[in-house]
Amino acid sequence: MKTTTGFCPEKYDKGEKIIIYGASSYGELAFWGLKQNGLSPDYFRDRAVIKDKYMGIPVIRPREVEKFKDDYIIIASADYFHEIKNHFEKKGMQHIYDLEYLLLDTEIEIDKLTKRARDIFMNKSNYIDVIYQNQGINNINFTRIQYVVSERCSLRCRDCTHLMQFYQHPQNINLDSYKDSFDKLLSVTDSISEMRILGGDSHPHST
Ligand code: SF4
Incomplete structure (x- = not known):
């Protein structure tokens, strides 16, 4: 409404x-x-x-x-x-x-x-x-969820807002645990307007 x-x-x-x-x-x-x-x-x-x-x-x-x-x-x-x-x-x-x-x-x-x-x-x-979005007190709505699927990035741009150049041991996320946590999030959320999959470089980790 x-x-x-x-x-x-x-x-x-x-x-x-x-x-x-x-x-x-x-x-x-x-x-x-x-x-x-x-x-x-x-x-x-x-x-x-x-x-x-x-x-x-x-x-x-x-x-x-x-x-x-x-x-x-x-x-x-x-x-x-x-x-x-x-x-x-x-x-x-x-x-x-x-x-x-x-x-x-x-x-x-x-x-x-x-x-x-x-x-x-x-x-x-x-x-x-x-x-x-319904903004009642019992509603949980997110304007945007950003999910970082990898801390790895070969470019290491100087002004990277994700600070990729400072990770000494960058990790990829575990896709099973990602799915579990996302399922949990969906089970308690009324709406998510925008979902972004981010890196690092998310492409090598997209399968
Ligand atoms: S995540 Fe993006 S901005 Fe950051 S180092 Fe990689 S390509 Fe550059």
Whole structure:
């Protein structure tokens, strides 16, 4: 059951400001979705202090958003979507929206998108799954599960976020134990929106 509302230009009171919560690829999609509907955000919200502007729009910091109680917040994030929404609801904010209309009912011009935003747009069902998750107190929903199947990688890239160059004794996972633990996870989970199989280099270990 969906407990949130998609931002829809027809319901927008043009006197209010529009803030896109998240100056990243989802924010980029929200930006172009608004543009396609003849609108433009007033602000992006982002934690990164180095960003003063994103896509030519001023960036405000997290706490500043709470000053805009009567304005329109579009949550351009799949990670922590419901946590962000709950936070603003507790602060008494009324106009909190998701991207459903902008992603599904708006003709976003793909050629204008960065590669990352295009990839997300092509997999927009991940975001849609997240916003439809039932968030009752007895539900366990995961936005994303990342499973590292191997610590081995021959490339050892300097900036590897999995720190592969630092493993002195890299291991492959045991596929039987992986299956067992995944079965256990599924038996107690209501939904998983996205599952990623990662390495190291997962290909040599894919059989
Ligand atoms: S896991 Fe990816 S980023 Fe890390 S060393 Fe291997 S190829 Fe490079």
